[in-house]
Every structure is written in C-alpha cells, then in structure tokens.
Amino acid sequence: MAVKEKSPPSVGAEERGTSSDHADRKTLTQRLDKYASRKRKGCQIGAALCDVILVPKLGNKVLACGRYLAFRKFHETGQADLLSGNFCNQHLLCVACAAARATRLWSKWQPIIQAFPENDLYMLNLTWPPPVAKLASTAGPCDELKANIAVGIAGWGKLWGNRRKHRKGPLAGVLGAIVAMEVTRNPAGWHPHFHCIVMLPRGQRVEVVDLRGHWTKQTGGRQIRLDRIHSDKDLREVFKYSVKPEDLMENGKVDPMAVQDRYHVYQALKGKRLIRGYGTFHGVKDIVDLNAEAELSDSETGEYIDLFYRWSGSYYERVPGEGLEIKNGRVKRGKYVL
C-alpha cells in the first residue's frame, strides 16, 4: 500500500512575514521545498548504500545529512540565506551536498575571478579516450576509472608544466587557469573530462590547433573546445558538480543500481582535488567544508532572525525556541548535542 506523505503545515509567523513581503515568504518556502526534495533523495541514496552496497557507515552519514538546517533572514531585504546545517560532506554521493558545494564554490571563486576585469576569460573543455593498456585481472571497477583519470591529470600537468617552467607551449600566454574535473556516464562507460577557465591578457588568444596537437600527443584526445566566456552563467558551469546528481535518478526515484555505479566513482575520486587553480589562481583551496559557517554577503546587513528547521521525515519543520546552534555540523541546544 502506498504510504501517504504528511503535508507540511502552514508556515509560521516569522516565515510568513507581512503581506508586503510576499516575495520573501516565497523565497524561504521555495528554498525549504528544494532542500526537502534533496533530502528525500538523500534518504533513498543512504538506504541504497546501507542495504544494497553494504557500506552502512557511509550510508548512515548520507541518511543523517541535512537533518537540521539554519537560515538567516534579513528583515529589510527579506533575503533568507542558508547559514549552516549538518551536512555529510559527501558531494559525490549526496545530492544535498552537491548543491550546497556548488553554491559555496561559486561564492568563493566568483570574487577571485572577477578581480581581473582587464583580462579575457575563455572556457576550455578537454576530453581524452580511456587508456588502451590492459589492467591486472584483479583490478576492481574503479581501477579502470582511476587509470583513465590519471591520463587526463598527467596530460594537463605536461601542458601546464611547459607554460610554468619554460614559458613555452600553447598555454604560454595564459595568466591563470582553473581546472575542474567532471565525470559523466555514457553508454561506453565513465567519461572523465576537464572544464577549464583560462584567463588571458585582453586580446590574446590560445592557438587551438597547436593546443590540440599537444593534447593529442599527451592523451590521445582530439576533442578540444575553446569559447569566450560572456557571463557568470558560463563561469558557474565549472563549479556546478563533479558528477551529475540526476544520473542517480530513474523515473523520479533514486535507482539503487545507479548508486552502486556511483559508488565506484566515489572510490576513484574521493580525496582528490577536483578543482585546481594555476598561475594567478594558484593556491586557492578547493576543499569546501560545508559545515563551516557560510560567509554571508556584505550587502546583507541590518536586523535579522535565525530560523532553525528539522527534518520531520517528509518535510522541514520549524524548531521553535531559543538557544539552538549548529556549529561545525553539530547541532546543540545549550550543552546538549541533538
């Protein structure tokens, strides 16, 4: 028999606000709906990790992710921003963490990139074929992907090494680059590739034919795409995700087989730096701890209220009362950990 989900109760006074800030109410309610949708998927992913892939420690982390969320709502602007939560930090498996990571990465990198308005930005996409060398018969499903990823990393290392050490090669004129690895699924298997932001002095260009020649020599890859970046939307693509959250879904539900498949990608990528900065962008840390308190924009000042929400099992419900705090992923009321 189908289980009927409880409907969320109507929003409380603080969330509802006055009739003049209708947009505000909509913003917070819509945000909560999005987080709830991700949380439902997270529960299914966590269950598959526990029951199908038999990794209960990891599965329980994903299951517990986003049990509590805190938003800071500014009275004057009506803006409500996510302040903190108890995230599992497993963005390769957890859809809530993938979305939260994308937001954090963008707010971290956007001011760094935009500090150089005098330069030109290009989007460079680099792909390569899987290596032909046979792996040992004992190799696991993620070893093939690891070997494939290693080809791309070595290829980029060579290209950038020429620019850094000798000021030579097709990237010689590049001032800085941000390289993000993405792994997509296609019928032939896993397909790792790079999305790069490349910064050049105004008017300078990268010779695509030369770049393709070097890339093919290093990796066997022939597909290179270089486009001028015109908007923040183009830039954000680079920080969106490392593996597509939608790949886990089948007919609107999480597919346990897709989670199993994704688990191999998780094994191949975990602990790797998936976004790296070079040249001007060197040294910017890419590891994002989602449980560190968000740095809210300077433009949001004035009186605010912090609103806490708890996962009820089917929606986020307001946690009333004072004294609640979420710090470094731990939810506390006074000295008690919830």
Ligand SMILES: [Zn+2]
């Ligand atoms: Zn998570």
